[in-house]
Amino acid sequence: MVSYCPICGKPVYFGERKRSLGRDYHPLCLKCQKCNRQLNAGQHAEYDDKPYCSYCYLKMFGPKGIAINCYIQCDFSSSLNFFLCTGNR
Secondary structure, eight states, rough: OOOOTTTTOOOOOOGOOEEEEEEEEEEOOOOOOOOBBOOOOTTEEEETTEEEOHHHHHHSSSSOOTTOOOBBOTTTTTTOOOOOEEOOO
């Protein structure tokens, strides 16, 4: 059974597919919708059925800190998973 790429709408054949979040993508179609960075299957976030890299997703849709326009970003390098303010404005 042939599936269709959610980005371009063209058929995705088994040999060329990148499967992520329950959908099949063409390798060149699986990229961040904000910065166009190439993404790996399963290592990205999705909003409104569109893939985003972790940085763009947090910057656009993540929670904001108490400082003015300061975004909160999870420190994935720590096993404590605490939040820190990156100071991005």
